[in-house]
Amino acid sequence: MPYALNVNGKSYSVDVDGDIPLLWVVRDVIGLTGTKFGCGIAMCGACTVHLSGQAVRSCITPVEDAANFDITTIEALGDAELGARVQKAWLEEEVVQCGYCQSGQIMSAAALLALNSKPTDEDIDSVMAGNICRCGTYPRIRSAIKLASSREG
């Protein structure tokens, strides 16, 4: 039975097993490749997407569980004011190196700021510790979150 998904405001019907992780449906079936694969066990955060605004790891989220939510991926994050603000801060702080983890970092940061517009260092640590970066952009991620926070609209 195909699953009806709402991704970035568009409707899709995907004919896959219900236990297939949302990550692969978004990437390989729908073709939105901004969401990345890093570990497959929710330990690195590269696959982070929003389900009705909540950050989730799409690599362990079965597609059948995502069907009832509005799914947002990095491709559409900038359509909202907060998402665009986070992306702009990321560029201004020159956070990015290889960039592979940054979709997930930005999705996690945007979800953090949506819940907590003025996060402390400890707040940043507790949420962003779920996202690994091997290039070592952590100090700049911290700065960019603070910059985006300081510009709350």
Next chain:
Amino acid sequence: MGIVQTALSGEISRRSFLISATLAGGSLLIGSRIIQPAAAQSQDSFAPNPFIRIPPSGKIEVVVPSAEMGQGVYTGIATLVAEELEVPLDQVQVVAAPADPLRYAHPVLGDQLTGGSVTIRGFWEPMRRAGATARTMLVSAAAREWSVPEASCRAESGNVVHAESGRRLAYGALAAKAAGLPVPENVALKPASEFKLIGKDVPRVDTPAKVNGTAKFGLDAHPAGVKFAAIAISPAFGGTLKDVDDSEALRIKGVRQIVKLSDAVAVVADHTGAARKGLAALKITWDPGPNGDLNSEELERRIEAAVAGEAVVAHNSGDVTAAEATGAKGFDVVYRMPILAHTTMEPMNCTVHARPDSCDVWVGTQAAGRARKTAAEVLGLPVEKVMVHNHLIGGGFGRRLDIDGITMATRVAQHVQGPVQVVWSREEDIRHDSYRYLNLSRLSVKLGADGMPVSWRHRIVGPAIMARFLPIFFKDGVDFDITGGAESPYAIANKRVEYVRHEAPEGMLTGNWRGVGPNRNAPAIEGGIDEAAHLAGRDPVDYRRQLLAGNPRLLAVLNLAAERAGWGTPLDRGRALGVAVLPDFGSFAALVAQIHVDRNGALKVERLVCAADCGIAINPTVLEQQIESGLIYGLSAVLYGRLTMKNGAIVEGNFDDSPVLRINECPPIEVHLVPSTESPGGVGELGTPLVAPALANAIFAATGKRLRDLPIDGSALRGA
């Protein structure tokens, strides 16, 4: 000094010169039989060398021969070309070069490789020359068009301007005419005082696409009709596939095909989710092969035994044996390093479309030429029939200098109709890396009556990566990589560096790991100097100063880092500073680490203060990023990096049992750049080797415990 210093002063400099000369006077048009870089090429395009294309309309293209893996090379190379071409960076379109070592080989490495922190050092002059050549020809073309002297025209922001008459023509409008002009042999390069882009914090060219999800990494290559494959490779190195029961896997929705190879099995499906589900449903029996009984204890026993083996001399000055007899006191110690994977964020993957007469490869690789060659060899095709589409790299660190994954993907694709993307799980990625193998340094030092070293004997035991990877850097039994930097910068009259080659078990690939040779040797050198200072009762910074008097650039960064870190200021109990220096990759750096060890032995890295002299900073922000990056990569390994072997296979497989540094553990980092007018040095690997010794020295200062084995063993600090 690392291998590149050796190379630049030796045989390779000739190659470098030849390639530079080719760039300077290269043929005007790219011949039509040569594979064209990605974008369509108009006949009217102006392409005076392989690195610049100016079409009559549209953006100026800079073809970058090196792979972008986060180090900012697209920005760096484009900056060098644009500086001389007189165009703003936002008017430049960066295009990844195709695999073609004849045109795109790195001048120092002699192959189309991106690694060793040499990209900018090698291309610093050739790329500016490429830009200046094109600019000179465009000015000539305009002068002819207007029938005015060339000297009355100048290039400015992508136009040629004739000030007297106020006329101006965009480069695009001059392209066809410039293409008909002879390429000048000699062009003048700008003096540094006229730089508009070099030295400025120009925004990186690759980052906008990386924050909005449109950047394309190898894993994002989805050619029409692509299938997706999950792969299992023999867990034991050198093992083979014995038997597969695929009946259950083939019943899974979306699974199309099982590909069985001698040492691996892949499940091909409509999407990676089905492929992974199919792979999990396979019942695989492996023959572990010759290494099936090997475990970590045995590997460690073997390298310990190898220390006493026959060594070749990599460096010898003075008479160490005689000096050892005169030394008043000294020490004889062993530093050990573990097996490490690279653990790039983007797991290994490669997409291949193998046809009877041609092949396309979509991948992010640090070795495009070798990628093309291996695909051609697997398929029995001439290299010209293989097109490599190089992509952004989701983390290199040396891993993607090796092409084993491309070989494997091509072997799978050979059995598949249409393109197939082979995706390694994180577990497969960690268990089939090109590992930084075990490394052991035995250091024997004797001090004179004045407390200064009179003899320094350093015996290095480990694999010869260059013997396989770049044999020009393996001479008379000495591997220039593993011995890189081992002679140390310190003024010691009698020094000897010995090398005992000790390879990993057959079938276990060992390769280049960020920081390469200097990363293997810095813990022993910088730890050893600290031990000597302690034995002499001297302050570690003062002691180094005395031994570095003849090395002003290194001394300057040592002093700067010490000053900014507050060296000498009394600290609370349990808190201390440790220092390390590194003259390598053509740059000079010093790191002071501040750590705290509490009563329970819990270690916290509180602050890293780095000073660096990397010559002219083409883009200071990118330099700072790279130093931060190298330090954090090093810190992650020093705290956590250790893979173990059981039954011939790597035990750890994912971030749960093989942790890496996370943001909550990342200390504040300060980078202080020393202004310089010297040619640019390398920076991508500069930070990494400094971390282990600076941390170990700080721990010694705080606790009196000298930790010589990596990773740092927190349990050793309990009760300190």
